[in-house]
Amino acid sequence: MGVRRRLIAEAQLALRSFLRRRTAVFFTFAFPAIIVLIFGVLIQVGPAAGGLFSEPASYYVAGYLAVVVLFTPLSRLGSTVARHRDSNRFVLLAVGPLSRLEWLVAHTVVTTAIVLVAAALLVVLVVAVTPVGLPGPAGVGLIALAVGLGAMAFGAVGALIGSLTRSTDGVIAAANAIALPLLFLSETFIPPALLPAWFAPVMALSPLTYVVRPIRLVTVEGVVTPVALLPIAVVMIVALVAAARVLPRL
Amino acid sequence: MQPAVTLRDVSHHYGGTAALRGVSLSVAEGSVLAVVGPNGAGKTTLIRAIAGVIDPTGEVLIDGDAAQHIDRRRIGILPQAFTPARRLTPRELIRYHAARYDAYPDPAAVCARVGLGLSELDRPFEQLSGGQQRRVCVAMAIAHEPALLLLDEPTAGIDPAGRRALWDELERIGEAGTTMIITSHSFAEVDRLADEVCILDDGAVLASDTPADLVGAVAGGHRLQVTPAPPSLPPMAPDAEFIDGALRVPDCDLATAASVLRWLEEMDTVPRRVSWESSSLTDVYTMLTETA
Secondary structure (H helix, E strand, O other): OHHHHHHHHHHHHHHHHHHOOHHHHHHHHHHHHHHHHHHHHHOOOOOOOOHHHOOOHHHHHHHHHHHHHHHHHHHHHHHHHHHHHHOOHHHHHHHOOOOHHHHHHHHHHHHHHHHHHHHHHHHHHHHHHOOOOOOOHHHHHHHHHHHHHHHHHHHHHHHHHHHHOOOHHHHHHHHHHHHHHHHHOOOOOOOHHHOOOOHHHHHHHOOOHHHHHHHHHHHHHOOOOHHHHHHHHHHHHHHHHHHHHHOOOO | OOOOEEEEEEEEEEOOEEEEEEEEEEEOOOOEEEEEOOOOOOHHHHHHHHHOOOOOEEEEEEOOEEHHHOOHHHEEEEOOOOOOOOOOOHHHHHHHHHHHOOOOOOHHHHHHHOOOOHHHHOOOHHHOOHHHHHHHHHHHHHOOOOOEEEEEOOOOOOOHHHHHHHHHHHHHHHHOOOEEEEEEOOHHHHHHHOOEEEEEEOOEEEEEEOHHHHHHHHHOOEEEEEEOOOOOOOOOOOOOEEEOOEEEEOOOOHHHHHHHHHHHHHOOOOOOEEEEEEOOHHHHHHHHHHHO
């Protein structure tokens, strides 16, 4: 009973804090919309486009979602940890009954909910402005699961970054340094066939690849394969445990 | 009666730096201990050791149990330079903090205990004044009714009026039976609140006693101060010293004060200011930390 109440209290606090930071709310939801508009409307992806963006429009949906799954949790959890440390809030955590794992779970759940809302808005936008149709309920469910697992995994990685760097500026720099290469090394926008052969093992090592692949199977081939989510689920568990261990005590 | 808090030979190092060195003290249940000392003396580390946040060597006992293993609900803490979620209101912050301890107090009643009115209850924390913000932090620390309250510089950064108001509230909390350990740089605060004072310097306890006994034992009854300082020290006052351009004679009775003034006259020295006052905790602190 106590654990549930503690988690709810922490999650409510995290959600209220987020919703009252209007700039954060705006950019969390505007950022994916900008990506969709750039790729889906301005660049006009598709076989007629040629070059790097010649795949059908449905191919890029996984890439758009990967942007939300990667950037929002990484920067949100990272900066949350840095802010809590700078404000001496982890001291209360060390003294009170809420454990560091509970704290991390509450903040990861809130971040995942935010990412799921942003992803839903993004899918609606994609369906509205590009020639991509909505998959069936099973496909939508798998996409939601992939986005949720990815958000939790990268949220935990963000918490790790926040714990290991000493300042908020450091968190932002480290998060960008990790996110930008990952975004382009994870089968997101550029088809692997267009990249040098030595890229293949690098792509296989990126956790984001295992968010992108199952989503793409749904959007391009209409195939729902829950087992393809296993790698990102494992990454999520490992990252959460590691982050809970290194969260600051003070 | 068993002390509420007992420290026996407690030491702690940050890397190669000793923050606490063999600290031993005890705090009686329902009393207020003020820990004073220069910056870097180890005050915050002492609070953290009692709170069980760090693992020092030695023994830290809360009501006879090891600090690391007690029920966390018994402790309330206000860390130094603590800021809660800035966009939340005092009502939300108190509810949130208490819920973590499975406690559900009326936020308005908790705020009233620290002198915050209903008009502040639903204003975002970031829109409150510095004094009001610190009171909200104290309200968060007491929301779950802890038996032991640890306050690390509770009135730092607050204006004098806000400071006095918070002292009133802390005094009431202490009178209600809560054991408190407070770190402070303000001797007015210590004079007002503390039953006992612990002077800490370089991680070690220099002295610990009731304020009156400390003043009596270390600084004596009265202090004579002459500004500007004469060219030499008066021979009839062997403890006299020059401090900040003034001559100071600690533990100076009326007869000694009179003979020092006669000596100044004979030396043709005309002081700009002469004071003969009861010794205070400030004198004790100055004497002990300067000697150390």
